[in-house]
Amino acid sequence: MSSPAYNFAYLDEQTKRMVRRALLKAIAIPGYQVPFASREMPMPYGWGTGGVQVTAAIIGPADVLKVIDQGSDDTTNAVSIRKFFVKTAGVAATTATEDATIIQTRHRIPERALGEHQVLVYQVPIPEPLRFLEPRETETRRMHALAEYGLMHVKLYEDIAKFGHIATAYDYPVKVNDRYVMDPSPTPKFDNPKMDNCAAIQLFGAGTEKRIYAIPPYTKVVSLDFEDHPFVPYRFNAPCELCGSEDSYLDEIVTDDKGGRMFVCSDSDYCEGRQAAGHTGSLISAPYKERAARG
């Protein structure tokens, strides 16, 4: 009874082989949703079970894992998944983007450019970009097969008709390798350009929906748009108040009930790295002061 009740990285080897076969197929057909036999994981659906299964299938003892949730390394989801793999696979964990070989993410792509030695694993809630326009899965599959993507533009048209501009801010549809329209999971559209021609492998796992898809390294990824309403990445027009960054994606944080708010980098590792390098924002000492005042 000395051996643990579970295998390396939790999943049994047969399951990992099944997931790897789906991954290979997904990489061979960029943007195509490959069905796979998603397993029950020891965490609830919606917590990233798809991403966890993909990570479990590709992780090895020498890998260094980073997990982020909305760009941050220390939210519940990120901490839980990191602990899970440290415990079940005994791998090293890190919060530094450049040190990681596998980065599992929910809702963000790190600010620092990824390299060829890295794999980015996305947790995907709804893999089907056409879902809310065409509820029939049989029909959407056929539309993907025949590359009938007029409907995707209907959504963008509706945005412009209602708001005067393409108001879709996350889940912004992309076309991969000039063929499949793909849902980039709920990352902000700010991150869409980072997917294009990316050096790292990008893998997407949707546990509830039982789908895996992928973007191989250096693949063309284009955000859909209209000629007269081109794709524009969105970010709050402010510098990060902790590190002063002018080009990172920002979180808006409400600080009191009188309309006070601050903008800080969503990518916590990037922000800390800049602060360590001596960059400061306008409010760098504010959180600490507040803590001191509260006693």
Add this chain to the structure above:
Amino acid sequence: MANQNLRENDEPLLIADDLSKSFGKIIACQDVSFKLYPGEILAIVGESGSGKSTLLQILSGQQSSGQGRVSYRMRDGVTRDLSTLGEAERRFLFRTDWGYVRQDPAQGLRMAVSAGANVGERLMAVGWNHYGRIRAAASSWLERVEIDVARIDDTPRTYSGGMRQRLQIARNLVTQPRLVFMDEPTGGLDVSVQARLLDVLRNLVRELHLAVVIVTHDLAVARLLSDRLLVMKGGQVIETGLTDQVLDDPAEHYTQLLVSSILSP
């Protein structure tokens, strides 16, 4: 040019050849053959259950026929058997060169998206990628079917039944199809709304030189719109001919019954 047009119009657009279809023991249609020429309007009339709608679905490739075949002259002038088309080709044909107007507009429209997007969808599907141009095309089509352009951003849910039906027609005609199938387009509308719809339809059909196959149980609609009539009963075509001729001087007993059952005020 005129000569060429003449020759164009001499060749049939759609050929139904000996179509039969049965569901188990029930015969939906049997040995139906006809030719439809460009710009011609053919009405299929008969009581419910006579196989009209099944025939329309077979003609438009939405259902396979048990026997016989449907051929269509494509835009390049080649007449092809529809069953030999691949699925991609058939679907492309369906959303460019053909239209299909359903009885219930909720089935033919996307009820949750605006009227403009409903009309623009087919254009976007064939690669239009300029918002301004798509919107301009949608506006001009709304005008043509007599819908107030100010309602372009409203969803069809907020439209009346007659407006929905006219919107469905605009949505189908935006790619300038050559052939339109209509399944009881005036069913469920009250009489004055029907009249307006028929008026719009009649003008558009002549203006655009559309070929139409229209299924209806309403002989008045057939009289107003169609050039030729096909009377069906129990899955069989029992009488065909020019509309006025069939309605004024019906030969078959059943057709006589049908004509005489119309109430005239």
